[in-house]
Amino acid sequence: MKVEEALQILKEHGYKYTGKREEMIRICAEEKRYLSAKDIMERIKELYPTLSFDTVYRNISTFVQLGILEETELDGEGKFRLACSADGHHHHHVICTECGKTSSLPGCPMNVMASVPEDFQVTGHKFEVYGMCKECVSHAN
Amino acid sequence: MKVEEALQILKEHGYKYTGKREEMIRICAEEKRYLSAKDIMERIKELYPTLSFDTVYRNISTFVQLGILEETELDGEGKFRLACSADGHHHHHVICTECGKTSSLPGCPMNVMASVPEDFQVTGHKFEVYGMCKECVSHAN
């Protein structure tokens, strides 16, 4: 997803444009990596030094609801990245547990794996592979 | 996994036997369901009304380390259930997001899905299907 698309989605849903929102999205768009709310806060302070963490959290959760950000949970805190499923088709990620960097996996287990018991009404699924990226492996020495 | 097996594992690793530990494991063994630390606390208070939450958390994390409990994260809090992978072979679950009840899925996407990029050193993976179980669907009306 591009920054412009994200802003378009906000507009379509009647949310107002603010520089802070754009900057948050821009920060997430810079990297194929999961960022924590704190990460985003730190980076946005360069441009908006007084921004309150309430704003960051509130906007993040708006973005997640609108499908602009994807969310996961690592080390007991929420991590976020610009949604990419929207771009092409639905897929999943390998995630570096050190730095949050991601790499796409083709396909989805839901298509491949046959039987989901019919006494459950399925609402979603999660498939994530965890590991360490090249860079973090070498840093760890 | 059975309660006795779990106690055996504790013993093998040099952990002491305590009634509180046994009761915690027993509580988890009662249901094929993910329980929160709070759930476990409430239930264990019947037998040990003064038990501190520190003990519960500490024991839970010991159990997870030893592979006695499986952990996941739902609604921003840790949930736990008696490990069953140990029994047969490795597999995954459908989880009811309302009550935590689980049902097994045969197989593992890691076997089925071919390519994990070789610039990641894989350390683990997670595959969970979410939904509502029959009971919770009907209660929701």
Next chain:
DNA sequence: CCTTTAAATCGGATTTGTTCTGATTTGTCA
């Protein structure tokens, strides 16, 4: 432009889940 209004933000207090700490109790083994 100016006004109006609802949405967004601020700053800090609050809540919630979890971990830490130091003192005390309790298994276990010699």
Next chain:
DNA sequence: TGACAAATCAGAACAAATCCGATTTAAAGG
């Protein structure tokens, strides 16, 4: 039984996230 290490207690401390009332601001209409 005694001694020691491990387990537990009680509550303080912590960190992530949410809530709240007051203030500011985007944007739509006159």
